[in-house]
Amino acid sequence: MVRSYYQDDTDFEVTPVGANRFLFQGRVPLEFVPATTGRPKEWHVGEGKEQGIWQLVTFVPTATDLQSYVGDYRSEEIGVTYTIVERGSVLIVEHPGRADIPVQSFSKDVFVGDSVGIVKFSRDARGVLTGFTVNRENDRGVRFDRMKRAD
Numbered sequence: 001m002v003r004s005y006y007q008d009d010t011d012f013e014v015t016p017v018g019a020n021r022f023l024f025q026g027r028v029p030l031e032f033v034p035a036t037t038g039r040p041k042e043w044h045v046g047e048g049k050e051q052g053i054w055q056l057v058t059f060v061p062t063a064t065d066l067q068s069y070v071g072d073y074r075s076e077e078i079g080v081t082y083t084i085v086e087r088g089s090v091l092i093v094e095h096p097g098r099a100d101i102p103v104q105s106f107s108k109d110v111f112v113g114d115s116v117g118i119v120k121f122s123r124d125a126r127g128v129l130t131g132f133t134v135n136r137e138n139d140r141g142v143r144f145d146r147m148k149r150a151d
Contacts, residue, residue: 012024012025013025013026014030017029020032020033020034024045028045028046029044029045029046029047030043030044030045031043031044059105059106059107059108059110060105061105063086063089066086066089066090066091067086068129069084069086069091069121069129070084070085070086070091071083071084071129071146071147071149072084072146072147072149073131073132073144073145073146073147074144074145074147075142075143075144075145076145077142077143078142080095080144081095081147082094082095082144083095090102090103090104091103091105091111093113093116093119101113101114101115101116103116103119106118109121109122109123116134116136117134117135117136118134118135118136119132119133119134119135120132120133120135129146130145130146131143131144131145131146132144
């Protein structure tokens, strides 16, 4: 199974057809190509002129990295505030009245999780986190701005 966080947490069946090779939805070739010296691992999707090559960026955030994402974020567009917390090397999206949502690192400043899809953090010119967008099939680019801490 392959999970699409973008398409509202949809699971798709993949059928093995060889070493690191699968058929996605019974017809689209999908291959996982291991890393070699000087080249990161890749996904190859499709074939011929229709083939897409996606490099996997392996990002393992440090405890300091994770702590930098912690805070409250507000979307004025939808009137919602999310709190990002760190629990045991995992980021959690909290929203009052709903179950906590763990998000997994995908690449630098990009995390994925059920219900929130692809969460992409943004930074200003100095590298300070300013907010994030939530991207799903039906909710593209919903902006959450980082709220100032009351110290």
